[in-house]
Amino acid sequence: MKVFCGIDWASDHHDIALVDTDGQLVARARIEDDAIGLQQLLDLLTEHGDGPASRIPVAIETSRGLLVACLRSTNRPIYAINPLAAARYRERHTITRKKSDHLDAMVLANILRTDAAAHRQLPADSELAQAIAVLARAQQDAVWDRTQAGNKLRSHLREYFASYLAAIQPILGGLCSPVARSLLAAAPTPGRAARLTRPQLRAVLKRAGRQRGIDAEAERLHTALRVPQMHQPPLVEDAMGRQTLTLLRKLDAACTSADELAEAAVESFEQHPDAEIITSFPGLGFLSGARVLAEIGDDRSRFADARALKAYAGAAPVTRASGKSRSVRVRRVKNQRLAAVGYVWAFASLTASPGARAHYDRRRADGDRHIAAQRNLFNRMLGCLHHCLTKRTPYNESIAFPPHPAPVLAVAA
Template identity: 40%
Template sequence: MRLFVGDDWAEDHHDVELMDATGKRLAKARLPEGVAGMARLHAMIAEHLSADAEHPEDEQAAGQVLIGIETDRGPWVQALVAAGYRVFAVNPLQASEYRRRHAVSGAKSDSGDAHVLADMVRTDSHQLRTVAGDSDQAQAVRVVTRAHKTLIWERTRQTQRLRHALRDYFPAALTAFDDLDAPEALELLAKAADPAAAAKLTIGQISAALKRAGRRGDLAARAAPIQAALRTEHLGQPAAVTAAYTASVRALIAILTTLNQQVAALQQEVEAHFGQHPAAEIILSQPGLGPILGARVLAEFGDDPKRYANAKARKNYAGTSPITRASGKKKVVAARFVHNDRLIDALMAQASNAINASPGARTYYDKQRARDVDYNAALRQVANRLVGILHGCLKNGTPYSEVTAWPHHAQEPAA
């Protein structure tokens, strides 16, 4: 007997429904998050498994339980996988479209969503993606790389807030510093966040900040244009408004300084965890991938060898392969807009690096551009090819080879 379970999860509870092969509801309940809820779910499943499954936690019996849930991570999902159940990570968009097959009214409830998920794994499990059995090492890499990238994104947001504030009351600072999140810029702005104080900064003070930031060369020569820019006349704000902006800018600078420190600390963690993974050598052999980008690619793809049946499946998950929509005489090829943002970000960065590091990638890119394909689309096609190459290298356990990867393009001159 097979059991089909729909699990509509929330932060503190799970609405679950058990269904048999005919679509009949066997049980439903709202379970609390945590150990108590998981124990109750095991009990519900054990009650409805076939009589000869004396030990429902056994691998053979547990494998007859198919569970649909709209997430692929977290302690609850890990517990389901550890119990031996077949767990399917259902994209919320898929569940939404499936719901419309049964009701067009737009009605929605947690128990109703659990029913939809159970029915999806009953009828369409062959079309759904099972939760990957990634190694502990890969999961550790995922945790630190995602935290690292999140802090980088947050630093960008805070830098933009700082830029907008300076533009409103101290535009000269934007001329003085190209990178507002650079250590010397943050130090000098923290010391003199208002225009009057900044105008009093000496060459010696600016040079000392440049030195502490690790800058090299003639520091006095580099300090002179910064001082000149800070002393340039500009349209300002009334004294009270300037004081208010100064206080807010100092707060932003404190946040950015902390973010810089934590980004640097997490970068070391990313490199350490990634360096311990068995696939690190193969991933680092790929053109355009260093320790940080390589770690992100590993983290988002995972390392379950059974997750991607072939290179096409990996490309589809990456979101680099195009979508073809054909009806009658009309045919449209478009980019995938539903994708893993972190993964596509890393793969596009790899492609951008690879066209300068790999002759084959460069030739392939130039051919796309010669066909009037725009920059982003051409880069996406390079990324798509690189994903296929990575898949082959990981499957065969071999490092990247320029000649093998680009048998035709590597020797051809750029268009």
């Protein structure tokens, strides 16, 4: 008897439902989110035919958590069902729109019974690939947090300290640079900044790690921070300076987290056997390569072909046709993290690969806007990446972008 398992996940407990090939409920249970509950689940599966040769597949509405990690270690098929898809399936089983945890577990089990082929299993990635995914995603989150914290601080500084923003504009990294943050910590208000002496500015630059051109930079900052500007009332300006220090601490924490996680992600990525192939592509460094590997994994059976990978990344368009109408649109449902690093990859490859630059220029000449041309280039690069990872061969510029023959002009007789 073939059995399918559905798990309605919650924060502190989980509802289990087992159904057979006829859709009949053969077992149900509620377990706690702990080791005892996990053992109860494994015992329940064993009672209904689960074994090393034939694992009972499991459907659950999440791909993360301790329960999923422990079930993955048993080498069983696990399907992470989108909650929106599960809600649509629920309407097939009840028209009264009733909802319960037990019903949701049965719906998930019946999804596997009827439409398992339409859903993707969790990939069988290696432990190292899963660790890289944790670090790379955390680093990307830290970068987004850093950007948000920087935007909040910049918006606040525009209200009372415009001369500081003008002074740090030439500094590489802008507000997130160590020099800019050290300078703001030393003088969070226009009045205190105007009183900074040249020796104090040199000390700030050295404390931030600056090693060259200290005297010239101190002189530039000394002049820039004394440019006349509009002022808030003194008490208000002092209060806004205190708020600046609070926002600055958040920015410092985000910058430190991003840097430390980037170092850890790169260190783990360098140990992976796919790192050499991924970094052979123009525009992909160790950090961006770690982000790519984190999203595509190292389970080569995950994507049947390059088209599946392109659709997963959102690089392939969506064609909608009905009768005589036909439209080609941008794919909105995609892996947002992979799409984000894809634009960085495509942009960086423009200066690192003559073939990529020529491909981008052709798309622009055909009428594509900048983003559309970059997305098309990312689509091309993903096809090459799928081929190289499958064949275990590094990137080859002449194969990826073969030279186009020069057009032959007809000569009039």
